[in-house]
Amino acid sequence: MTNEPKAMDRATKMTEVPARQLAGIILMIGRIGKSAVTGKCEALLAETGTDTPTYGNIQMLARRVDTFNLALSNAGIKLPATKTEEMRLALLLVGPETPVCKNCGDLGIDIEGGDEPILAEAGQACPACMGYLEGSGSRSPYPAWTTLETVPPTTTVDVKTVRGARIPIDEEAIRSEFRVDAGLDALLKSEGVLAREFLLWLFHGPEKRRFAGDPRGALDVLENPLAAARNENVLRNWVKDAKAFRIPQAEPASASTQAEPPTRRFAPGAREKLALLLSNLFSSSEVRRLVLNYTTDGEEICRALPEPPCSMRSLVDAVADEWIARGLVNDDLFAELIVARGGRRKDIEEVAMMFKPQPTDAEIYNALCRLMSSQFTTILYFSGAAPGTFSGDSAPQSTRATELVQWIKQDPGRRERIIADIRKAGSALL
Numbered sequence: 001m002t003n004e005p006k007a008m009d010r011a012t013k014m015t016e017v018p019a020r021q022l023a024g025i026i027l028m029i030g031r032i033g034k035s036a037v038t039g040k041c042e043a044l045l046a047e048t049g050t051d052t053p054t055y056g057n058i059q060m061l062a063r064r065v066d067t068f069n070l071a072l073s074n075a076g077i078k079l080p081a082t083k084t085e086e087m088r089l090a091l092l093l094v095g096p097e098t099p100v101c102k103n104c105g106d107l108g109i110d111i112e113g114g115d116e117p118i119l120a121e122a123g124q125a126c127p128a129c130m131g132y133l134e135g136s137g138s139r140s141p142y143p144a145w146t147t148l149e150t151v152p153p154t155t156t157v158d159v160k161t162v163r164g165a166r167i168p169i170d171e172e173a174i175r176s177e178f179r180v181d182a183g184l185d186a187l188l189k190s191e192g193v194l195a196r197e198f199l200l201w202l203f204h205g206p207e208k209r210r211f212a213g214d215p216r217g218a219l220d221v222l223e224n225p226l227a228a229a230r231n232e233n234v235l236r237n238w239v240k241d242a243k244a245f246r247i248p249q250a251e252p253a254s255a256s257t258q259a260e261p262p263t264r265r266f267a268p269g270a271r272e273k274l275a276l277l278l279s280n281l282f283s284s285s286e287v288r289r290l291v292l293n294y295t296t297d298g299e300e301i302c303r304a305l306p307e308p309p310c311s312m313r314s315l316v317d318a319v320a321d322e323w324i325a326r327g328l329v330n331d332d333l334f335a336e337l338i339v340a341r342g343g344r345r346k347d348i349e350e351v352a353m354m355f356k357p358q359p360t361d362a363e364i365y366n367a368l369c370r371l372m373s374s375q376f377t378t379i380l381y382f383s384g385a386a387p388g389t390f391s392g393d394s395a396p397q398s399t400r401a402t403e404l405v406q407w408i409k410q411d412p413g414r415r416e417r418i419i420a421d422i423r424k425a426g427s428a429l430l
């Protein structure tokens with residue numbers, strides 16, 4: 001048992017909460033809020049801005065106290081502060097692993113056990129009725145046939161590949177939305193090939209040119225295979241090929257979920273500065289439009305944002321969080337902001353600098369050595385270091401650069417200032 005919410009990876013955040021867990025969330029809200037939430041649980045969930053919230057949407061709803069309070073009040077729920085906090089922390093424990101009671105359908109999150117809600121494990125007794133808690137399934141992560149990215153077992157649709165379209169990727173979702181041709185289905189069964197494996201071969205194997213990158217074409221083949229394969233024999237060979245097909249090396253994009261969270265590489269306070277910049281440059285409706293238009297998953301990001309009316313602060317905070325989590329804070333974004341608000345270029349570039357990966361000591365040292373001596377002297381002069389900290393002008397620049405790097409190690413503020421100075425001296429240096 002644990003009361004530590006797991007850090008949620010991007011794929012999980014984008015996963016829709018399965019219906020069973022969603023029903024469990026409503027029961028749990030009822031269990032915590034009692035009569036104060038009767039008939040209002042759905043309204044609270046609707047504050048995520050969607051009927052089919054993802055785990056990320058639930059996190060967004062509950063992550064910040066002010067956002068959650070606003071959601072409660074929008075839903076017409078009045079709770080004592082302790083209950084509010086209990087409910088908020090309980091919602092933060094909702095993830096793919098959260099078990100559901102086989103008997104009453106409530107979530108395996110214990111709110112009676114102690115000060116903070118505790119996440120139970122599958123197999124334990126239900127905190128509401130002592131019934132048996134079932135896990136969300138023992139399935140493993142699997143490759144999405146559209147992107148080849150490995151997705152958690154709870155992910156059933158791909159909303160990224162085709163804007164505005166929901167492409168089913170798990171076996172059940174595919175088969176519930178598409179009627180697999182009976183002849184093809186018999187072949188798949190006899191070879192032991194899943195529909196999603198067949199689709200993966202179609203979309204990434206030797207026949208991939210047919211679909212020009214649009215997975216919907218491959219789905220059509222399921223329903224009408226002989227329109228694509230000339231005859232039953234060709235189709236039979238396709239299924240056999242699909243069985244033997246090895247998944248091509250996944251796109252580098254899939255590595256992003258395992259990489260260090262990008263925030264760690266940014267200058268301290270970068271996220272806050274970005275949020276502040278957005279609130280200074282735009283109105284809240286402009287912010288939403290910008291989010292919508294900036295990338296292909298704009299709609300999805302918009303759904304994860306707090307619903308209006310919400311404070312500008314909570315809106316821009318959420319935008320900054322979503323963009324950072326999705327690795328979207330980059331030169332493209334700042335170029336877009338400059339296009340929108342050319343008059344504020346300087347402010348925008350200042351924030352952009354904070355999102356540049358933080359250089360290492362060695363990189364700073366190298367950059368310092370490459371400065372012209374007059375530039376180097378100027379940086380030292382304005383460094384604010386006490387006189388006598390560094391060797392005089394007659395010492396080699398490399399010696400003084402070493403001293404400067406030692407000096408900035410003692411204080412992150414110094415480090416940031418020197419990095420900014422070096423970049424001002426020449427943008428190619430760091």
Ligand SMILES: [Zn+2]
Nearest residue numbers: 101104126129
């Ligand atoms: Zn139960």
